[in-house]
Amino acid sequence: MADLINYYAFKKDEWKDLYKLQTVPLTKDSLKQIKAFNDEISMQDVRDVYVPIVHLLDLCTQSFNEWQKTKTHFLSKEDRKVPFIIGISGSVAVGKSTTARLLEVLLSRYFEDKKIQLITTDGFLYNSAELNRRHIMDRKGFPESYDMKSLINFLNEVKSGKSNVLAPVYSHDVYDIIPDKFDVIDQPDVLIIEGINTLQLPSNQQIYVSDFTDFSIYIDADDALIEKWYLERFEKLMDTAFQKPSNYYYEMAHKDRQKAIQKAKEVWQEINLPNLLENIKPTRTRADLIIHKSDNHIIDQIFLRKY
Ligand SMILES: Nc1ncnc2c1ncn2[C@@H]1O[C@H](COP(=O)(O)OP(=O)(O)O)[C@@H](O)[C@H]1O
Numbered sequence: 001m002a003d004l005i006n007y008y009a010f011k012k013d014e015w016k017d018l019y020k021l022q023t024v025p026l027t028k029d030s031l032k033q034i035k036a037f038n039d040e041i042s043m044q045d046v047r048d049v050y051v052p053i054v055h056l057l058d059l060c061t062q063s064f065n066e067w068q069k070t071k072t073h074f075l076s077k078e079d080r081k082v083p084f085i086i087g088i089s090g091s092v093a094v095g096k097s098t099t100a101r102l103l104e105v106l107l108s109r110y111f112e113d114k115k116i117q118l119i120t121t122d123g124f125l126y127n128s129a130e131l132n133r134r135h136i137m138d139r140k141g142f143p144e145s146y147d148m149k150s151l152i153n154f155l156n157e158v159k160s161g162k163s164n165v166l167a168p169v170y171s172h173d174v175y176d177i178i179p180d181k182f183d184v185i186d187q188p189d190v191l192i193i194e195g196i197n198t199l200q201l202p203s204n205q206q207i208y209v210s211d212f213t214d215f216s217i218y219i220d221a222d223d224a225l226i227e228k229w230y231l232e233r234f235e236k237l238m239d240t241a242f243q244k245p246s247n248y249y250y251e252m253a254h255k256d257r258q259k260a261i262q263k264a265k266e267v268w269q270e271i272n273l274p275n276l277l278e279n280i281k282p283t284r285t286r287a288d289l290i291i292h293k294s295d296n297h298i299i300d301q302i303f304l305r306k307y
């Protein structure tokens, strides 16, 4: 990645040494919590890569809080808590939601007295009825498939300190927004927001999602590997779908498995890969931190933005 001239580049061994004197209390409980949502996560990577990231985020939140105080004093206003927002971006199926949940567990352990919340921008996709009405069902995940105005409005309310802000919820199993289901974001100290579009500029808005994020992470890997992870996740979804008639993949799961996999390959080639190349990868160099993964999701390189 020779084009990343404004980044410090680290091999994993170099990165892990940055914070070797300090530790995040990785109790049996927190390890259990991590294993519970994904038992394939490398615990070595948790120690070598994510623990230093948590320390870095600690430093960032401290300087962020100082700056908020300085600003309110300058304006002669009362101090108020401003949530620190972490954006996580990258391709469909690169591991954004897994990384986001991992950071949520680690940050909750590290900042025991702080409230950490997590949402995904998938919830701001238009629902299937609306995607069909706009004839863009085959553009799901592309910028025009999101209600960016609502997403920006949501972030603005969270940042302004409003209580009980509602975020709609998307389900991969149902392949649609779940009606009347919401995540309630209530004045967190830290909000993690993950989604393919957290570093994108919406075509019809003057404001980026990243104008509301205070630290951004891009998860990167070779396209062919991401396709493999997409297909593996698809197979897991099919296995779950088998016994659930409400699942989007239920009928497909009862038919020829090879045909289903062929269909998923087409979806990757025709929708998710073009979206990665046209809209997601070009935003990589806006991130503060790039985490590069290799085979089996093992991290091999980390890039930290210089300026
Ligand atoms: N660190 C990891 N170790 C092992 N498997 C992972 C890891 N991160 C993601 N995966 C797997 O890769 C697939 C895609 O991950 P997911 O978090 O759903 O991606 P995204 O949110 O970017 O679409 C899932 O099957 C998930 O279990």
Ligand SMILES: CC(C)(COP(=O)(O)O)[C@@H](O)C(=O)NCCC(=O)O
Pocket: 091, 092, 093, 096, 097, 122, 140, 141, 195, 196, 267, 271, 272
């Ligand atoms: C909902 C998504 C846009 C977002 O994906 P995520 O990052 O959560 O994996 C994606 O999973 C999707 O549905 N893409 C459209 C084509 C498809 O994979 O079915």
